[in-house]
Structure formats: C-alpha cells, structure tokens
Amino acid sequence: MNLYASENPWLSFEIKDQIESYLNDCRARRLSPKTLEVYSFYLGWFQKWGETVSLTDIRKADQVILRNFLESIQTTDKGVKRSPHTIHGMYRSLRSFFTYLVKEEVLLVSPFTKLMAPRLPKKRLLPLTEDEIKSIINHWSEWERKPKSQRNGLDLFQLRNLALFLFMLDSGVRVEECANTKLAEVDLKSGRVFIRSGKGEKDRITFVSETTLHYLKQYIRLLPAKGSELWVGQFGPLTSQGIQMIFKRLAQEIGIQISPHKIRRSFAIMMLRNGADLYRLKEMMGHSDIRTLERYLYIQEADISASHFAHSPVRNLLE
Incomplete structure (x- = not known):
C-alpha cells in the first residue's frame, strides 16, 4: 500500500x-x-x-x-x-x-x-503581407538576373536562402524541423516532405509546390558535396540558430520584420485564405489540437469583408 x-x-x-x-x-x-x-x-x-x-x-x-x-x-x-x-x-x-x-x-x-492563471494580452500577431513576400523573393533573386558566367559562390547562398524561404513558407515547418530535414526526406517529384520526429517526437507529412521544387532543385544541384543534409552553410549543416540568423540579417537588410515563426504563421493564414480545410491544415502544421492552430490565424478586416460579401444573408436573399 x-x-x-x-x-x-x-x-x-x-x-x-x-x-x-x-x-x-x-x-x-x-x-x-x-x-x-x-x-x-x-x-x-x-x-x-x-x-x-x-x-x-x-x-x-x-x-x-x-x-x-x-x-x-x-x-x-x-x-x-x-x-x-x-x-x-x-x-x-x-x-x-x-x-x-x-x-x-x-x-x-x-x-x-x-490559483487563476495570469492574464495574457491578446495581441494580434501579423503574418507577412503579399508585398513583403514579394520583396523578400526579389531581394534573394538577384543571382537569377545575372548571366550564368558572372555568378559566384555568394550567389549560391542567395539561391539557398530563397529556396529555404519558399520551403518554409510552402510547407509550414517549424525552424527545428526545417534544420533537421534530410535530402532523402524530400520527394523532388511529388513535393512530399517527411518530417521525422517533429515536436512531441511525432512524424508527419507535408508538401511543397512545383514552384518551390524548381528553386530547391537548382540549389541542390549546386551543392558542393552530395551528403545527407539538405540545408548547408559555409561551415557545415545549418542549425535552427543558423536559419534564424539568416532571417535576422534579412530583416536588417530590407527593413521587414521576419522570423521563422512569422513565416509559419503566414503559411497558416495563406492556406486558410486559399480555402484549406482546418483539420488538414492542423495535420500539416503538426498540431494535436485545432485550438492551437487558431492562435496562428490572424483574420484581417479584408478577410471579414470578403466573407461577409460572399455570405451576407440580405445580399444573397434580395439580390
């Protein structure tokens, strides 16, 4: 006993x-x-x-x-x-x-x-805007506008950074999951990405589009050594801290507030705007509870206006 x-x-x-x-x-x-x-x-x-x-x-x-x-x-x-x-x-x-x-x-x-929990302020965490996303892509696309004969080693890092940004924005992965993703875990034909031992040591599947695969393939072809790592820096595989530093430098260079977590939040809200199902979105992001996902979904006034325009009871009844 x-x-x-x-x-x-x-x-x-x-x-x-x-x-x-x-x-x-x-x-x-x-x-x-x-x-x-x-x-x-x-x-x-x-x-x-x-x-x-x-x-x-x-x-x-x-x-x-x-x-x-x-x-x-x-x-x-x-x-x-x-x-x-x-x-x-x-x-x-x-x-x-x-x-x-x-x-x-x-x-x-x-x-x-x-004991009652301390109250937390309900701040709206903004996603990236479309203009900000285009600015980031344009900033890291300078290498693409050069003749191939004039490209150098620094252009490889620009290409890597662009592929990295599109990969994170298109898949919704966490920064630690991104750093741990291996070459073999990305299907370069279907865009299937296998996340091994994500948060909570849970495996899951997400995807990237053909556009992201286009830049990812270019980056992989230029890797100096074909090892198992997908994201490589000057001194070896990129860590989550290394990825965070890439976006910290970018924020200083172009004056846009950006972080891996903001990219993940942008993935969630853009998928929702494009008609993604909440439950499938939850699975792609690796959340066990849909209430966790809801914290990512910042609904802007324009989203509310568009929804009301499409579903207004009076407009649909009388017009």
Whole structure:
C-alpha cells in the first residue's frame, strides 16, 4: 500500500530535491531539451526566491505563498515590468511541477486548484503581407538576373536562402524541423516532405509546390558535396540558430520584420485564405489540437469583408 508523503519518513520535502526529482521524471518521459531548459530555469528561479523568504519545505508552498511569489516577479529589482509571457511561463511551469507532486503523492492536492492563471494580452500577431513576400523573393533573386558566367559562390547562398524561404513558407515547418530535414526526406517529384520526429517526437507529412521544387532543385544541384543534409552553410549543416540568423540579417537588410515563426504563421493564414480545410491544415502544421492552430490565424478586416460579401444573408436573399 502506497503511503502519502506525510506518512513517509524517507521522503525529502526540500524544494530543491523535489525539483530535481521532477526534472528526472521529465527526462524519463523524453521531453525535449528546450522544454527541460524552460522548466529548469523557472523552477530554479522559484527555488532561489524560496530561499530568500526561508521557504525550503515544499509542503508549505500553499496558494497564498505562490500568489505572493507570482506577484513579486511582476517587476524586476529596478522596477521594470516583466513580460506577461514570462509571468505566464512561470505559472505554467509551477502548475506542471505541482501536478507531478500530487501524482507522486508528495502532496495531497495542488495549490493551483485555487490559483487563476495570469492574464495574457491578446495581441494580434501579423503574418507577412503579399508585398513583403514579394520583396523578400526579389531581394534573394538577384543571382537569377545575372548571366550564368558572372555568378559566384555568394550567389549560391542567395539561391539557398530563397529556396529555404519558399520551403518554409510552402510547407509550414517549424525552424527545428526545417534544420533537421534530410535530402532523402524530400520527394523532388511529388513535393512530399517527411518530417521525422517533429515536436512531441511525432512524424508527419507535408508538401511543397512545383514552384518551390524548381528553386530547391537548382540549389541542390549546386551543392558542393552530395551528403545527407539538405540545408548547408559555409561551415557545415545549418542549425535552427543558423536559419534564424539568416532571417535576422534579412530583416536588417530590407527593413521587414521576419522570423521563422512569422513565416509559419503566414503559411497558416495563406492556406486558410486559399480555402484549406482546418483539420488538414492542423495535420500539416503538426498540431494535436485545432485550438492551437487558431492562435496562428490572424483574420484581417479584408478577410471579414470578403466573407461577409460572399455570405451576407440580405445580399444573397434580395439580390
């Protein structure tokens, strides 16, 4: 018969010990390194705060103390307001931690049953506009306007960047998934892209169009060595950080706010505008819940106007 924590004399109630136990559990469940890093950061922050207020026993961390902690981190020591997303990230990490403690019978009930989540601002995250997309394509198409005899090594990187941008915009892949995509996982005839062990270690299928394949094939033909990697830089395979740096430099060069995540968001909204089914779009993007997809879909006034024009009850009845 399992005993609750209060009856188990061998169990440590030290916050630091329970955090380490929780992180070990996360590793055993094969959570991603990024998730582990986030949990470790937030829980380590909580542990250090606890030490400053003489809180070392996890059983004493009730909803009042946790509410005080969440209130205390709203601003920095210099009085600067912290991001609502930072506060919300702390809340989610602690909630997951205390859920684990209940599951392991360290606690009888989680204090988070009585704690409301911090409110997040509902900001509209804009996708790329058509003009911005055309500007990006034009910027990375300079090599195409040169005679072949005048093209050099730098033009290969322009071609790679253009193929990379179109690949991400056309497939909706995450930046980590893009960096991990191998040559063999892209069918250069059908445009089928196999995403191996995407987020949550889930395999899935997405596609790119013939236009994207046109530039992708040109880029692949010019690769100096035919290895297994699809995206290659000057010093070897491109990492997710390397891809992010490419778009960061682009933003500085042409003055357009762009990131891999914004490209993915643009894929979602453009697919929707072009008539894609939400459930199939969810599968292509690798979301387990359609509510996650909805956060990507920024509906502009022009979209609402077009929808109303097409479906207006009065217009369709009387005209």
